Amino acid sequence: MATAPHAPVVIGVDSSTQSTKAAVVDLESGRILGLGRAPHTVTGSDGARESDPEQWWRALGDAVTTALGAAAVRSDQVTALAVAGQQHGLVALDAHGRPLRPAVLWNDTRSAPQAAHLADTRGQDWWLARTGSVPVASITATTWQWLRENEPHLAAATAAVRLPHDYLTERLTGVAATDPGDASGTGWYSTADGAYDAEILQLLGLDEKLLPEVAPTGATRVGTLTPRAAAALGLPEGLPVAAGTGDNMAAAVGLGLGGEGLLDHPVVSLGTSGTVFAATRARPVSPGINGFAATDGTHLPLGCTLNCTLAVDRVADLLRLDREDAAPGEGAVLLPYLDGERTPDLPHASGLLTGLRHATTPQQILGAAYEGAAFTVLRALNELLAACGADPHAPDVASRPLRLIGGGAQGRTWVNTVRRLSGRPVVLPAATELVALGAAALAAGAATAADPIAVAVGWGADKGTELPPLTRDSAAWDRIEGVLGQAARTWTAPSAAGRQ
Numbered sequence: 497m498a499t500a501p502h503a504p505v506v507i508g509v510d511s512s513t514q515s516t517k518a519a520v521v522d523l524e525s526g527r528i529l530g531l532g533r534a535p536h537t538v539t540g541s542d543g544a545r546e547s548d549p550e551q552w553w554r555a556l557g558d559a560v561t562t563a564l565g566a567a568a569v570r571s572d573q574v575t576a577l578a579v580a581g582q583q584h585g586l587v588a589l590d591a592h593g594r595p596l597r598p599a600v601l602w603n604d605t606r607s608a609p610q611a612a613h614l615a616d617t618r619g620q621d622w623w624l625a626r627t628g629s630v631p632v633a634s635i636t637a638t639t640w641q642w643l644r645e646n647e648p649h650l651a652a653a654t655a656a657v658r659l660p661h662d663y664l665t666e667r668l669t670g671v672a673a674t675d676p677g678d679a680s681g682t683g684w685y686s687t688a689d690g691a692y693d694a695e696i697l698q699l700l701g702l703d704e705k706l707l708p709e710v711a712p713t714g715a716t717r718v719g720t721l722t723p724r725a726a727a728a729l730g731l732p733e734g735l736p737v738a739a740g741t742g743d744n745m746a747a748a749v750g751l752g753l754g755g756e757g758l759l760d761h762p763v764v765s766l767g768t769s770g771t772v773f774a775a776t777r778a779r780p781v782s783p784g785i786n787g788f789a790a791t792d793g794t795h796l797p798l799g800c801t802l803n804c805t806l807a808v809d810r811v812a813d814l815l816r817l818d819r820e821d822a823a824p825g826e827g828a829v830l831l832p833y834l835d836g837e838r839t840p841d842l843p844h845a846s847g848l849l850t851g852l853r854h855a856t857t858p859q860q861i862l863g864a865a866y867e868g869a870a871f872t873v874l875r876a877l878n879e880l881l882a883a884c885g886a887d888p889h890a891p892d893v894a895s896r897p898l899r900l901i902g903g904g905a906q907g908r909t910w911v912n913t914v915r916r917l918s919g920r921p922v923v924l925p926a927a928t929e930l931v932a933l934g935a936a937a938l939a940a941g942a943a944t945a946a947d948p949i950a951v952a953v954g955w956g957a958d959k960g961t962e963l964p965p966l967t968r969d970s971a972a973w974d975r976i977e978g979v980l981g982q983a984a985r986t987w988t989a990p991s992a993a994g995r996q
């Protein structure tokens with residue numbers, strides 16, 4: 497369908513771990529008219545993962561201007577903008593709004609001791625009842641505790657605490673705002689009450705005045721482009737900006753998930769993180785998953801692994817193989833927990849390879865890395881389904897299609913490994929940039945007051961190709977599960993980790 501000349505467009509931004517992507521989207525049809533991309537640098541070793549928020553800001557500008565150029569639209573056609581960002585990362589700002597240090601990211605495991613201490617201090621049930629999640633190293637509250645204990649002078653100097661997407665929204669508008677979805681990943685927001693939790697903030701020594709206001713939804717118009725931001729992006733001053741949200745919440749919006757029919761099509765996202773999520777009206781709580789909020793305050797239970805596409809690509813690099821040059825692992829098992837692991841909660845884990853024989857080929861070792869990563873994501877899916885009251889092994893549940901999204905969903909080996917280990921059909925949505933598209937739907941909500949989920953459903957971004965199930969490789973599943981069961985016992989303390 498052709499786009500009318502000078503038709504209104506919206507811009508959705510996905511500021512994720514490895515890059516920023518910006519999509520210029522036709523408001524009426526949801527067609528992506530132009531896409532821009534700019535990479536991020538992630539630094540750190542031995543559990544540290546940090547990025548420079550200034551680089552996110554520059555990447556946003558580059559991605560937006562590239563997308564506008566590719567779309568060949570006039571800047572006055574743009575009606576609103578929204579940012580979706582990687583969840584949880586801690587951005588500590590000084591009194592002038594400048595980062596005091598690089599942001600500590602969601603896959604930084606240095607706060608594992610603080611996470612364990614917080615969980616023990618009040619008990620899992622206490623945390624689940626309030627925030628929907630038991631603290632693990634990714635959750636912002638544990639990172640804040642790490643900062644307090646390890647860099648107390650910076651914690652004391654912190655005048656504002658932001659999540660990555662809040663930081664960018666504030667650079668755009670000058671307004672300190674977040675949304676229920678991203679707030680629910682902080683560990684200090686109560687998904688039960690829909691507000692910051694005063695008792696947790698007290699426990700963390702964190703003044704609520706340092707936090708952004710939580711807008712009612714991610715589509716809420718929180719401000720407009722400042723003259724400076726407008727000049728940097730080549731967009732009109734005064735352009736409406738929505739509250740935005742976390743990247744997984746935005747992907748759910750892009751897929752038009754709105755609390756009903758959730759378990760029919762659980763979502764598996766294959767990116768730096770592997771995530772599984774579903775939109776629910778009920779608020780499931782279980783220690784193995786995160787009970788996050790969706791961007792409209794309904795619920796988005798989610799499981800997240802630390803090692804997905806990036807870890808498998810690293811194994812391919814080590815073997816000097818193309819990422820598609822892989823074969824089923826046969827007897828080889830590779831748990832690619834290069835960054836430690838979050839689900840299961842094994843922050844001190846490392847990569848593990850076992851089951852090698854003389855006949856094992858490099859391609860099988862790479863295939864084993866895919867299997868180890870896919871198993872870990874699908875294991876989280878089973879936990880998610882169980883937390884939502886569904887038996888993951890019941891024939892009517894186990895036969896439902898998975899929606900596969902994220903960069904990995906573009907890879908043949910990823911898709912086939914997920915099909916083989918799950919035994920389920922998979923749907924590959926035609927739209928590949930679902931986070932940016934979800935952010936664009938939030939922007940549409942800010943521009944027109946329409947419901948972003950309804951907008952996304954109208955765009956039909958969830959529609960795609962359905963691939964039939966492959967016979968479930970239960971032998972591979974059992975083999976990997978057995979190795980994980982044994983290895984987990986050796987990874988419970990840093991001294992046993994042997995992390996390099």
Ligand SMILES: Nc1ncnc2c1ncn2[C@@H]1O[C@H](COP(=O)(O)OP(=O)(O)O)[C@@H](O)[C@H]1O
Nearest residue numbers: 512513514515767768805806902903904906907
């Ligand atoms: N054609 C492809 N085949 C397999 N993997 C791919 C392909 N294209 C991108 N990827 C993977 O997608 C990842 C990036 O996915 P993305 O969802 O954008 O990640 P993130 O949101 O974490 O930045 C990369 O790590 C890369 O391994």
Ligand SMILES: O=C(CO)[C@@H](O)[C@H](O)COP(=O)(O)O
Nearest residue numbers: 512513582583602767768769
């Ligand atoms: O921590 C989580 C979810 O809780 C991650 O999913 C981050 O939101 C980063 O995602 P990607 O960079 O992999 O998109």
